[in-house]
Amino acid sequence: MTSGEPNVTSASDGKTAEGNGALDGEVLLDVQDLKKYFPVHGGVLGRSVAQVRAVDGVSFRLRRGETLGLVGESGCGKSTTGRTILRLIEPTGGRVLFEGQDLEGFDRAQFIAFRRSAQIVFQDPYGSLNPRMTVGSMLAEILKVHGLAETRVDRLARVRELLEMVGLHAEHAGRYPHEFSGGQRQRIGIARALAVEPKFIVLDEPVSALDVSVQAQVINLLRDLQNELGLTYLFIAHDLAVVEYMSDRVAVMYLGKIVEMAAAQELYRNPLHPYTSALLSAAPRRDPKTAPNRQRIRLSGDVPSPIRPPAGCPFYARCPHPGKDEECQRALPVLEEKEPGHLAACCKHSMAVGGA
Amino acid sequence: MPLLEVTDLRTYFTTDAGVARAVDGVSLQVGVGETLGIVGESGCGKTVTALSVLRLIPSPPGEIMAGSSIRFNDEELLEVEPARLREIRGNEISMIFQEPMTSLNPVFTVGYQIQEVLRLHRGLSKREARAAGVALLAEVGIPEPDQRFDAYPHQMSGGMLQRVMIAIALSCEPRLLIADEPTTALDVTIQAQILDLLVEMQRKHGMALLLITHDLGVIAEVCDRVVVMYGGQIVETGTTEEILTRPQHPYTQGLLASLPGIGDRDVRLNPIPGTVPSAVDWPDGCRFRDRCSFAWERCAESAPDLLPVDGRSSRSARCWLLDPDEAAGRGAHVTPGEPT
Numbered sequence: 092m093t094s095g096e097p098n099v100t101s102a103s104d105g106k107t108a109e110g111n112g113a114l115d116g117e118v119l120l121d122v123q124d125l126k127k128y129f130p131v132h133g134g135v136l137g138r139s140v141a142q143v144r145a146v147d148g149v150s151f152r153l154r155r156g157e158t159l160g161l162v163g164e165s166g167c168g169k170s171t172t173g174r175t176i177l178r179l180i181e182p183t184g185g186r187v188l189f190e191g192q193d194l195e196g197f198d199r200a201q202f203i204a205f206r207r208s209a210q211i212v213f214q215d216p217y218g219s220l221n222p223r224m225t226v227g228s229m230l231a232e233i234l235k236v237h238g239l240a241e242t243r244v245d246r247l248a249r250v251r252e253l254l255e256m257v258g259l260h261a262e263h264a265g266r267y268p269h270e271f272s273g274g275q276r277q278r279i280g281i282a283r284a285l286a287v288e289p290k291f292i293v294l295d296e297p298v299s300a301l302d303v304s305v306q307a308q309v310i311n312l313l314r315d316l317q318n319e320l321g322l323t324y325l326f327i328a329h330d331l332a333v334v335e336y337m338s339d340r341v342a343v344m345y346l347g348k349i350v351e352m353a354a355a356q357e358l359y360r361n362p363l364h365p366y367t368s369a370l371l372s373a374a375p376r377r378d379p380k381t382a383p384n385r386q387r388i389r390l391s392g393d394v395p396s397p398i399r400p401p402a403g404c405p406f407y408a409r410c411p412h413p414g415k416d417e418e419c420q421r422a423l424p425v426l427e428e429k430e431p432g433h434l435a436a437c438c439k440h441s442m443a444v445g446g447a
Numbered sequence: 448m449p450l451l452e453v454t455d456l457r458t459y460f461t462t463d464a465g466v467a468r469a470v471d472g473v474s475l476q477v478g479v480g481e482t483l484g485i486v487g488e489s490g491c492g493k494t495v496t497a498l499s500v501l502r503l504i505p506s507p508p509g510e511i512m513a514g515s516s517i518r519f520n521d522e523e524l525l526e527v528e529p530a531r532l533r534e535i536r537g538n539e540i541s542m543i544f545q546e547p548m549t550s551l552n553p554v555f556t557v558g559y560q561i562q563e564v565l566r567l568h569r570g571l572s573k574r575e576a577r578a579a580g581v582a583l584l585a586e587v588g589i590p591e592p593d594q595r596f597d598a599y600p601h602q603m604s605g606g607m608l609q610r611v612m613i614a615i616a617l618s619c620e621p622r623l624l625i626a627d628e629p630t631t632a633l634d635v636t637i638q639a640q641i642l643d644l645l646v647e648m649q650r651k652h653g654m655a656l657l658l659i660t661h662d663l664g665v666i667a668e669v670c671d672r673v674v675v676m677y678g679g680q681i682v683e684t685g686t687t688e689e690i691l692t693r694p695q696h697p698y699t700q701g702l703l704a705s706l707p708g709i710g711d712r713d714v715r716l717n718p719i720p721g722t723v724p725s726a727v728d729w730p731d732g733c734r735f736r737d738r739c740s741f742a743w744e745r746c747a748e749s750a751p752d753l754l755p756v757d758g759r760s761s762r763s764a765r766c767w768l769l770d771p772d773e774a775a776g777r778g779a780h781v782t783p784g785e786p787t
Contacts, residue, residue, distance in 0.1 A: 146599035163735070164634035164636065164637075165634055166634065178556025186577075272722045274722060275722075302489055302661070302723070303488065303661065303663075303702060303705045304488060304701060304702060304705045304707055304718055304719035305718070305722060306705065306718075306719040306720075307704075307705035307706070307716040307717070307718030309721075310707070310716055310720060311715065311716050314715075329634070329635065331635070331709065332706065332707045332708060332709050333707060334715070335707070335709055335712060336712055337708035355712065356712065359709055364611050369636060370635060370636060372639075372710070373635045373636045373638065373639035374635055374664070375642075375662065375665050375667060375668045376637070376664055376667060376668075376704065376709075377663050377667050377691055377703070377708065379732075387639070389636075389639060389640060389643065390636045390639075390640070391640075392590075393604045393606060393607070393633075430720075
């Protein structure tokens, strides 16, 4: 597994570059050095004066049936990563291979087939549903466009099946999105993604807008559907506990880059990057006994601008590591395997764990 | 004597669908220097409770119903004159909101907005107000406060703006700060900074804090006591530790069971079924009964009052299971502490 990892930095030292909890299984999605820069317009002529490096060299692989969690604070590029993989946004650079095939070379027919295989569920279910279509006609249209049900009767049967699959009732087909609660709308968003029988779904903050009691219902639904249908998920969220609960592996993003990636439990128990440690430390804990006593790491300041990311380590300005020095500011730390299956991009890691 | 004493607060709204009983008989107390958390999901009435305390409910459509009482420092806020109310707001009770961006005026510098409060409430001159304002910005941890004083809101990040809001709220040394979801719009590392700041400021100034949130984690970090709201009513009260480790009301239990904890990967979540009912149409009897796995006929007949837990008035829950006679009538040997 050492070949074919195009992330220049990690390929150069021959590391496997896989923070992995489930090493076996076929690679469904292979993201290689993905980049998305957005131009910043300014001046009288509205010319592009700078670039926002929203996604700046992200690489990972997803195996069939696996869930990779993508966490980070707002603006770290996690949603842009998900959308660029699906080509909802054109990438600036890098490659995405789906079932071993490069999306770049796809013709129209192949692309439509890819759309069937790879779907997305958005954070705001109301904003992503057409308010003027009943849920039934919306789902039926998808089936029609993709030629998934020949006759009207077939389509109706499939719509009913889809609604029941996500815990709604057949009679909901005649209703409009505004007639549903937030949790029900998210179920509809999931049904819409499932309508084309995808293999891979990007879940972009699917439960962030929901109340906790409803959030748990949707989380259970997503886990059940994955088990039943063998789905592969890219689960994007900012809630660390929810991400751990959903994911086999977790990647932490900061300023457009993955700074740490490992099996979920490994990452939470043994964070190697100071940013991951700080994120975990900042997450409020419900256990009142441990809350006041545990060691807190408090980051000062805000995330730097992705327009002019700092030279060297992007986390340097906020890094609480006691050993940080000029070396951190000189070179961009590479994402490399620090421990078996555990990647981190920190040049001070060996000190952080007392010698490795 | 508590600093704030809310008794039987009812705040109703007239809507096209009928009268929404958003807050329906809430009683709570906040002591001097104490932190009370109000926790609940959207639509439970927690924000309306807070807005009612400062009489910030738009009327119409809203109305604080007769029979409600809000006593602050032994003064009935529902009866004071508008001039006195303006003195109390800001001077004695301050409030910060979820969205610092929309709470500040975008066309004035943050410094101007801090100065305005200081000049209006403390009668400072322009020059004095600037010096005091810069000192406040420094106190809430804004770097280069002298320069940032002249910045406009859009030039600052969400976390910095929330610091500015806290500086404005603290400028008149209020005895009570009401914080309505102060960190919900912020990232987790910034949230931690703001919560630390709130606790630090509270200790330093000896003010009481009424913190409203949907996040039990935030409650655990900051609060001494908690009230849990559901359906416009308080359903459980207790210390933070009691609520989080020994919840008595099935709703509180459900809320805790809905949250995955870090390290709980293999445990299936046990969500509360269904959704929150509408405020124009609360169920008869116990408002939680449609979603409650313990509910029996008694729950449909009438709702219980807040019943004491362990015989203490500071610890209570609104559930028939806490009445031994009623619970015996249910016939099953189930206590709310042991979900089936």
